[in-house]
Amino acid sequence: MTPFLAAHRSAARMPGSKPGPDSVYFLTMNKHTYMSEEWNRWLDSSLERGCRTEDIVAAMVASDYDAGFAERVVRERRDERARPATVAATAASPYKYGTPTIRHGASTIATGDRTVRVAMRFEQPVVALLDDVLSEEECDRIVALARHKLQPSATLSPTTGENQVKDHRTSQGAFLDKIDDPVLHRVNGRIAEIMNQPVEHGEALHVLHYGVGAEYRPHHDYFDPANPGFAGTLKRGGQRVATLIIYLNDVEAAGDTVFPKLGLSIVPRKGSAVYFEYVNEAGQLDEASLHGGAPVERGEKWVATKWVRQGVFK
Ligand SMILES: O=C(O)CCC(=O)C(=O)O
């Protein structure tokens, strides 16, 4: 039996031509663009049996799915299944450094509309200090977009997965999502080029504001899968793999980004950024990426953080 027939043969057990009577679904020109639980199960079993992407898509289109939607869903699910599960490196199984994702080996990184300068690079862990990431005007625009959206910063509870406001993170923050702004689009595109990752793998840009005394104690940006509370966020595009923290202003005193395991301290400078990555191809998590925002002593501190996932962030 050809894989095409295999995909069709399973049509006998397909969930029906509609995505399910009890589920909301959307039609584009009368074509389905919603996956019910049943269809997701069918997709997984088709992939499990080794059906080809085009045959699965054809079977979905024959059941009135939108072709573009079906292609995207099958491709993303295939990628998701191919991803390594991540695990914290241990003394017995230390982190193995491979080829960095960022192309920071030269003195500059060229993007479509700006040349970013590499001011410092570190290989183990992979850390790069980058200058000229944003113009002064772009920094000001990002601050203006975030200012009225700020909320006390929360972190995800490792046990329950709920957002919690804690004193180890005393800043205010806002995700710049659902905003149609040309500067924000441009900045997100440039960040994807710098980080050498598809733009869709990035979470929405997150802006943080620290007043005097505010800090973000040392932490890892990845979600340790050993903690049950992180299961939900890990389904949204997989693990975080790299971070870019962009400084949106000059801080009068202190407020450095610190890497305690490296003895490294980055002084915030408007338009500059620090990049670091912490997952290798085998899915190991690099504990040396521990970092934090030291307390601001005078003035204020604004940063924009981009966290990038293994796959498309949903
Ligand atoms: O403010 C800083 O320097 C650190 C921010 C940070 O760690 C983060 O946004 O994940």
Ligand SMILES: [Fe+2]
């Ligand atoms: Fe962080």
